[in-house]
Amino acid sequence: MPTSQRPTRRRLPEFTLIRQIASRLPRRPSDVIAGIGDDAAIVRLDAGSDLLLTTDLLAERIHFDPRTASWADIGFKAVAANASDIAAMGGRPRHLLIAVALSPTTPVRAVPALYRGIRDACRRWGITLVGGDTSASASCMFLSLALTGIVPRGRALRRSGARIGDDIYVTGTLGDARAGLELLSRSVRRNGRPLLAGSRRFLIERHRRPAARVAEGARLSARRVATAAIDLSDGLSGDLRHVCEQSRVGAEIDAVRLPISQACRKYAAATGRSAIDLALAGGEDYELLFTAPVRHRQALIRLFGGRRPGISRIGTIRPRVFGLQLREASGRRAPLPNRSYEHFR
Amino acid sequence: MPTSQRPTRRRLPEFTLIRQIASRLPRRPSDVIAGIGDDAAIVRLDAGSDLLLTTDLLAERIHFDPRTASWADIGFKAVAANASDIAAMGGRPRHLLIAVALSPTTPVRAVPALYRGIRDACRRWGITLVGGDTSASASCMFLSLALTGIVPRGRALRRSGARIGDDIYVTGTLGDARAGLELLSRSVRRNGRPLLAGSRRFLIERHRRPAARVAEGARLSARRVATAAIDLSDGLSGDLRHVCEQSRVGAEIDAVRLPISQACRKYAAATGRSAIDLALAGGEDYELLFTAPVRHRQALIRLFGGRRPGISRIGTIRPRVFGLQLREASGRRAPLPNRSYEHFR
Numbered sequence: 001m002p003t004s005q006r007p008t009r010r011r012l013p014e015f016t017l018i019r020q021i022a023s024r025l026p027r028r029p030s031d032v033i034a035g036i037g038d039d040a041a042i043v044r045l046d047a048g049s050d051l052l053l054t055t056d057l058l059a060e061r062i063h064f065d066p067r068t069a070s071w072a073d074i075g076f077k078a079v080a081a082n083a084s085d086i087a088a089m090g091g092r093p094r095h096l097l098i099a100v101a102l103s104p105t106t107p108v109r110a111v112p113a114l115y116r117g118i119r120d121a122c123r124r125w126g127i128t129l130v131g132g133d134t135s136a137s138a139s140c141m142f143l144s145l146a147l148t149g150i151v152p153r154g155r156a157l158r159r160s161g162a163r164i165g166d167d168i169y170v171t172g173t174l175g176d177a178r179a180g181l182e183l184l185s186r187s188v189r190r191n192g193r194p195l196l197a198g199s200r201r202f203l204i205e206r207h208r209r210p211a212a213r214v215a216e217g218a219r220l221s222a223r224r225v226a227t228a229a230i231d232l233s234d235g236l237s238g239d240l241r242h243v244c245e246q247s248r249v250g251a252e253i254d255a256v257r258l259p260i261s262q263a264c265r266k267y268a269a270a271t272g273r274s275a276i277d278l279a280l281a282g283g284e285d286y287e288l289l290f291t292a293p294v295r296h297r298q299a300l301i302r303l304f305g306g307r308r309p310g311i312s313r314i315g316t317i318r319p320r321v322f323g324l325q326l327r328e329a330s331g332r333r334a335p336l337p338n339r340s341y342e343h344f345r
Numbered sequence: 346m347p348t349s350q351r352p353t354r355r356r357l358p359e360f361t362l363i364r365q366i367a368s369r370l371p372r373r374p375s376d377v378i379a380g381i382g383d384d385a386a387i388v389r390l391d392a393g394s395d396l397l398l399t400t401d402l403l404a405e406r407i408h409f410d411p412r413t414a415s416w417a418d419i420g421f422k423a424v425a426a427n428a429s430d431i432a433a434m435g436g437r438p439r440h441l442l443i444a445v446a447l448s449p450t451t452p453v454r455a456v457p458a459l460y461r462g463i464r465d466a467c468r469r470w471g472i473t474l475v476g477g478d479t480s481a482s483a484s485c486m487f488l489s490l491a492l493t494g495i496v497p498r499g500r501a502l503r504r505s506g507a508r509i510g511d512d513i514y515v516t517g518t519l520g521d522a523r524a525g526l527e528l529l530s531r532s533v534r535r536n537g538r539p540l541l542a543g544s545r546r547f548l549i550e551r552h553r554r555p556a557a558r559v560a561e562g563a564r565l566s567a568r569r570v571a572t573a574a575i576d577l578s579d580g581l582s583g584d585l586r587h588v589c590e591q592s593r594v595g596a597e598i599d600a601v602r603l604p605i606s607q608a609c610r611k612y613a614a615a616t617g618r619s620a621i622d623l624a625l626a627g628g629e630d631y632e633l634l635f636t637a638p639v640r641h642r643q644a645l646i647r648l649f650g651g652r653r654p655g656i657s658r659i660g661t662i663r664p665r666v667f668g669l670q671l672r673e674a675s676g677r678r679a680p681l682p683n684r685s686y687e688h689f690r
Contacts, residue, residue, distance in 0.1 A: 033395060034503065037591065039430040039576060040399035040494060042501045047392035050378060053475060054385035057402075057444035057489040059482045085384040097491055099402035130398060137404045139484030144402040146442055146491030149385060156387045158379065231384060246382065 032095065032128050041130035043095055043148070050156055052149035054085040060103070060140040068184040071110045073208040075117025078145055081233065083125045083212035084286040086149030088231035090157040090221025093214060095130045095148040096122060101137035110141075125214050155221045157229035157290070162247035166227055166291040166317040169300070171213050172309035173261040174236060175268075175275060178282025180207025183267070195270050199263035210286040216309070217288055225299055229290040235283045237336055241324060243289065250322035253280075253315040253336060256329050280326070280337065291317055377440065377473050386475035388440055388493070395501055397494035399430040405448070405485040413529040416455045418553040420462025423488055426578065428470045428557035429631040431494030433576035435502040435566025438559065440475045440493040441467060446482035455486075470559050500566045502574035502635070507592035511572055511636040511662040514645070516558050517654035518606040519581055520613075520620060523627025525552025528612070540615050544608035555631040558654070562633055570644055574635040580628045582681055586669060588634065595667030598625075598660040598681060601674050625671070625682065636662055 028035060033042035045051060056078065058064055064074045079096065086093040098118065102111070111134070122129055127147070180203035183195070213231070220226040228247055230239050236253070244251050258279045268275035287309070292300060297313075304311045318325075324336035373380060378387035390396060401423065403409055409419045428438040443463065447456070456479075467474055472492070525548035528540070558576070565571040573592055575584050581598075589596050603624045613620035632654070637645060642658070649656045663670075669681035 033501070038504050039433040039574075040397040040436070042434070042496075043396040043398060044498070045390055045396060051388040051390060051396065051493075052385040053388060053440060053442055053491070053493065055442040055444050055476055055478060055489065055491050057446050057478060057480060057487060059446050059480065059487070061483045062446075062481050088384040089387070091385070095398060097398055097400040099400050099489065101402050101404050101407075101487065131400055133400065133402060135402060135404065136407050137485075137487075138406045140482075142402060142404070142446065142482075142487050142489075144400065144444065144487075144489035146398070146400050148396075148398065151387075153389070156378070159383050229384075 029128055032130055035128070035130040036132055041095065041097070043130065045150065048153050049150040050153050052086050052089050052091045052151060052156065053146070054082055054149070055146040056082055056144070058143040060142070064143070066110070068181070069208060071113035072117035072120070074143070075114040076121045076209055077117075078143055079118055079121035079127065079147075080210045080212045080286060082145050082147040083121070083127065083214060084210070084231040084233065086147060087212050087214040087217035088157065088229050088288055089149065089151060090155060090217045090229065091149030091151035092218060093125050093127050093147055093149045093212070096127050097131040097146040098129065099133040099135070099144040101135050101142040103137045103139055103141045106141050125212060151221060155224070157217065157221055157226055159228055159230050159243050159246040162228040162243055162249050162291040162317050163293070164249055164317055164319050166293055167297065167313050168240070168251060168253070168289065168291055168315040168317060169311045169313050170232070170236070170259060170287050170289050171216050171311050172285070172287040173259045173264065174232070174285050174287065175264045175278030175282040176203050176206035176261055177210060177284040177286075178278055179264050179267040180204040181284075182271075195267060199266050202261070202263045203267060207284065210284060212286055213288045213309070216304075219303055220290060223299065223303060225296045225303065226290040226292050229288055232285045232287045232289055233283060235281045236289065237280045237338060239289060240336070241338065243291070244324060247317075248320055250318040250320050250324060251315055251336075252318050252322065252325050252327055252333070254327050257312060257314045259312040259314070374473055377475055380473070380475040381477055386440065386442070388475065390495065393498050394495040395498050397431050397434050397436045397496060397501065398491070399427055399494070400491040401427055401489070403488040405487070409488070411455070413526070414553060416458035417462035417465070419488070420459040421466045421554055422462075423490055424463055424466035424472065424492075425555045425557045425631060427490050427492040428466070428472065428559060429555070429576040429578065431492060432557045432559040432562035433502065433574050433633055434494065434496060435500055435562045435574065436494030436496035437563060438470050438472045438492055438494045438557070441472050442476040442491040443474065444478040444480070444489040446480050446487040448482045448484055448486045451486050470557060496566060500569070502562065502566055502571055504573055504575050504588050504591040507573040507588055507594050507636040507662045508638070509594055509662055509664055511638055512642065512658050513585070513596060513598070513634065513636055513660040513662060514656045514658050515577070515581070515604060515632050515634050516561050516656050517630070517632040518604045518609065519577070519630050519632065520609045520623030520627040521548050521551035521606055522555060522629040522631075523623055524609050524612040525549040526629075527616075540612060544611050547606070547608045548612060552629065555629060557631055558633045561649075561654070564648055565635060568644065568648060570641045570648065571635040571637050574633055577630045577632045577634055578628060580626045581634065582625045582683060584634060585681070586683065588636070589669060592662070593665055595663040595665050595669060596660055597663050597667065597670050597672055597678070599672050602657060602659045604657040604659070
């Protein structure tokens with residue numbers, strides 16, 4: 001008989017598993033008063049901090065697919081995507097709550113592998129797992145995350161602060177993750193030869209283990225140089241649109257300035273695709289897009305010069321009536337295509 | 346083609362819906378710097394507060410069932426269950442993040458109804474919706490919540506503080522929600538006549554719109570009278586076990602002292618069931634169970650006297666070797682059955 005009551009989730013063996021995973025993490029930091037095992041976690045914040053809150057609900061076959069990613073990669077990436085949201089606010093990710101609903105077809109090995117990936121990501125960005133829950137799903141598997149972050153009081157980077165004349169920057173390179181995903185789905189040959197193994201590995205790694213730009217976001221917030229920021233999860237075209245809507249401005253992107261890796265260029269050539277299109281519409285790069293006044297150009301060069309990932313100045317904030325335009329290599333301007341990776345299918 | 350990339354969730358019309366719902370809520374309170382619409386919500390806490398964090402992932406047909414509950418009730422109850430976790434820590438629920446994955450079979454009317462229930466619960470307990478996300482599910486519907494709470498610094502009620510000799514109390518009455526659920530699944534007759542409409546309505550309401558005991562938890566925390574607390578989601582037997590495990594103690598429950606409503610007694614009689622069993626094993630009452638030293642009996646009578654819900658002293662904390670025992674009306678002691686509602690099926 002189906003029921004609308006909750007199963008006795010606290011008694012599932014997987015809850016014990018979450019405890020085990022948590023116990024293998026570094027010792028509880030001083031801001032965590034109580035973690036897993038009570039009705040709620042208890043956290044103590046510094047009076048000089050604001051708290052950031054973000055959440056994600058991920059569905060098997062829709063947001064992740066065990067056929068193209070390992071369970072460890074799925075866990076890692078789920079945390080990375082949320083850490084990236086915190087990074088885009090200039091914050092440091094801190095406390096993670098995670099809930100998993102297992103389907104009857106989820107293999108037994110999935111759960112420890114998933115948590116291994118989660119643990120790797122927690123270690124990488126200094127995140128503490130403070131709560132977990134495992135329950136059942138009648139059909140496919142679901143993964144739900146909630147992540148806190150802290151940011152010095154009043155210093156959070158918003159989407160709404162971009163001003164006309166500001167420069168537009170991105171960190172790292174764009175389009176890699178999309179190319180990596182496509183590589184997992186088909187074999188790509190260039191002039192009859194497969195894509196070089198090194199390029200292939202790089203692109204797939206960018207898809208499987210994205211880097212949330214936490215240090216970069218924190219640096220921008222600390223130096224008060226950025227006026228707005230967002231992380232690139234949907235793709236540059238879509239995410240820039242969010243900044244423009246919230247800031248009530250337009251934008252011009254300079255196609256030749258888009259940072260595209262050698263590997264992505266090779267992939268585009270091998271498949272007869274436009275690398276620019278991949279950079280504009282490919283999602284899940286988890287790089288940061290931010291805006292800054294022209295007077296901060298030198299400060300930004302000092303802030304990011306010689307570091308990896310670097311930053312690229314890719315355009316300018318324009319008045320709202322300008323809309324979103326792409327300046328092509330020929331100098332011709334065209335509306336920035338409003339599309340995401342979905343249109344590649 | 347299935348893909349492991351995230352759909353462009355921010356563009357779904359339902360995201361707009363969440364904004365609309367949020368805009369109909371009371372004006373943003375002063376501790377919420379930014380709510381829906383950025384990469385993360387921004388919240389400012391008072392320096393004298395600790396932060397509580399809890400989460401739940403609810404699956405259609407497993408944790409909720411649209412055949413026995415309205416979408417509004419499902420939304421209300423999801424919030425109530427999380428608010429109850431915060432109440433059990435002595436905290437005030439504050440900031441809610443909610444993510445919904447809609448299945449192809451979810452009716453169009455489900456989403457606004459769901460959010461209406463969520464909004465009702467938010468209003469009732471002073472909760473602010475600070476983030477939302479709607480995406481797709483290939484199969485059944487999922488609902489994920491993350492809720493913060495605040496509690497005066499160092500005052501959170503833990504599961505681990507019960508001491509030998511402490512009294513054991515519960516708020517309200519037990520078993521009602523289970524009886525209400527069963528009433529929705531079958532027609533119950535007593536001596537050939539249906540259960541009185543008033544009783545039936547009361548029990549079903551207790552199942553559909555549970556009351557998180559927020560004021561009661563906060564009162565216990567403020568007066569520093571309780572040594573441990575938990576909310577009753579799985580049923581008294583199971584949840585008392587959690588307190589005993591975490592506090593490394595045993596417990597004796599006095600069957601005749603269990604608070605059982607007249608309606609629940611009538612339901613038990615009509616179905617030939619034991620009302621004691623319903624009180625011990627029925628889940629989802631969302632009442633609080635707490636322990637307090639004997640010297641606080643008078644203080645607790647003053648604190649809860651004449652208020653609704655009242656509290657009942659139902660037993661005593663014993664040494665760990667004692668285990669968990671039930672003292673029956675005859676005076677005979679028996680091990681407390683380790684079971685939940687699942688065994689009713």
